[in-house]
């Protein structure tokens with residue numbers, strides 16, 4: 001079997017076409033042929049009527065036997081037929097066979113050749129296409145009708161005609177059927193050729209594009225024109241390429257960000273330590289600078305543990321340890337850790353917590369990480385004097401936690417990507433917005449692992465609100481609501 005998809009499709013389609021047309025042509029031809037033979041036999045029946053008229057004349061003595069036979073012979077010769085006049089006893093009274101087509105000895109020896117008489121004696125006509133019980137060398141069409149005179153049946157008139165003598169007519173039918181059939185097959189074959197090309201060419205495009213991608217050309221796209229499944233495939237392929245390109249870009253910026261995030265604290269640590277060793281820093285200022293050094297090492301530590309966390313979560317080696325705890329309490333504790341930064345920025349903090357205690361079923365450490373990351377962003381991306389709002393809201397068996405700020409907001413076109421790894425709206429490594437773009441991707445993964453959802457609402461210049469859901473439980477009840 002041919003190797004290429006195109007060749008295989010072509011072979012299969014062509015086979016289907018040929019089989020279908022052969023079947024159709026065969027059936028059509030057989031139908032036409034039997035109709036044609038039928039019409040020929042009707043003509044023969046009409047001739048039998050004329051013969052019956054002559055017989056009537058012969059019966060009343062107006063035409064002699066010799067004259068009758070002569071007329072039969074002329075008619076048979078003109079029409080290439082064999083005419084029999086058969087008596088009720090099965091004797092062949094006249095046999096007009098000018099072209100010597102019948103095996104007349106066999107007609108008699110066969111004995112049962114005149115089995116049609118039982119029908120014709122009752123006035124029933126008989127039509128056959130056969131060799132008439134070996135009476136003929138070739139296949140003949142035969143029509144037998146009653147021989148009548150004086151309102152009584154005197155035997156039968158049988159007219160035979162060799163099928164091959166009407167062959168010219170059948171050949172015409174062959175031509176009528178096969179030439180259009182051949183033309184149709186040719187047109188169908190051409191259409192199939194074009195169709196196969198049409199189907200296969202986008203697949204070839206896609207496979208070429210896949211090759212380009214694997215060679216690292218992430219800008220290559222498939223030009224899909226069709227609206228069908230292959231068009232969808234091409235579109236999906238292009239989306240994948242887009243995604244790959246984005247991931248590639250994000251990875252590159254991530255490496256740049258991480259390097260930057262590590263280099264600047266390392267540089268300052270190095271500078272201060274060097275300054276102390278060189279005694280360039282005064283004894284009195286030592287503690288102040290050691291404080292800075294400690295801060296920087298803490299920052300690096302956080303960054304590295306974030307990276308490790310993300311790697312662990314992504315590899316699935318981070319099982320969730322569920323427990324029942326008060327989310328309101330966790331929020332209060334988490335925000336307390338930001339006290340200093342909030343004061344530095346003079347942010348107004350508004351916390352509105354539904355109920356005194358609100359129990360949820362989740363991994364407390366992970367949720368603490370979620371809140372910390374969200375509050376960290378809110379504080380980081382809100383200018384001095386802005387507002388930080390945190391509230392909880394219970395509905396049905398869910399608790400919703402919202403963290404909102406009046407910061408710079410996130411441009412609408414960037415909103416779909418903020419949960420992607422390493423995504424940052426501000427791609428420059430400005431000191432004003434430190435970060436590597438993993439905070440939200442960790443948040444998203446933790447929430448998804450819990451089977452919950454996180455949404456974001458943001459208006460550039462006005463502020464941003466993140467809201468995530470948790471499963472609510474009630475103190476005293478079975479702590480795990482899923483059991």
Ligand SMILES: Nc1ncnc2c1ncn2[C@@H]1O[C@H](COP(=O)(O)OP(=O)(O)OP(=O)(O)O)[C@@H](O)[C@H]1O
Nearest residue numbers: 377378381409418424425435436437438439440464
């Ligand atoms: N509250 C917010 N207001 C405005 N922009 C935000 C806010 N939260 C997130 N963003 C945007 O989404 C990006 C991704 O946030 P994410 O927390 O993942 O990364 P990061 O804060 O830059 O770095 P990291 O959290 O790893 O220190 C941010 O860089 C910022 O551009």
Ligand SMILES: [Mg+2]
Nearest residue numbers: 377435439440
């Ligand atoms: Mg962050």
